[in-house]
Amino acid sequence: MANLECKTVYFEKSGRNNTDLTLKLAKIRAEELGIRNVVVASSTGVTGVKVSEAFKGYNVIVVAGVVGFREPNAHRFLPENRSAIENNGGKIVFSTHAFGTLGRAVNKRFGVIQVDEIIAHVLRLFGAGTKVACEIACMATDAGLLRTD
Structure with a gap:
């Protein structure tokens, strides 16, 4: 190579x-x-x-x-x-955030961090843009607008 x-x-x-x-x-x-x-x-x-x-x-x-x-x-x-x-x-996607919906609600209510919040925090260590890039790729894929192959 x-x-x-x-x-x-x-x-x-x-x-x-x-x-x-x-x-x-x-x-x-x-x-x-x-x-x-x-x-x-x-x-x-x-x-x-x-x-x-x-x-x-x-x-x-x-x-x-x-x-x-x-x-x-x-x-x-x-x-x-x-x-x-x-x-x-x-194309436009309006979607729940891949790394912070139900998990964030549970965290706010009970103070327990869920796996999606952990993923978001780890990605933010590399920069907020890295977290957003990964999250929006997941959201676009979940909406059926981006293929995984």
Whole structure:
């Protein structure tokens, strides 16, 4: 097997101002590796729209999280962003969080940590983004939009 080299980019500060360059670099890498599935977390749909535009022709899955996370029966996903993503061929998942639903409720009520919370805490040791990436991949797969083979 040949040696594998890849470019690493570190941003001075985190934030939305890094999104466009991140998407550009992700698309280059996806093309190099032949990756056709792109899964992204997006609470309001703003990032989801950018991804659906940058990755037209790919299997774009935008994971918006669970309805009622911040307030009962509501989500922050903007209707115009939903339309834009769907018009660009993207799919949207509203789903319970893979690493924090029933287990989190049991923890809050009884103070007992469940396995899904342990998994979330371990993944956060590598960074919050690592936890989110694993979680949204599970959510997209559970919704039937991402295959495991």
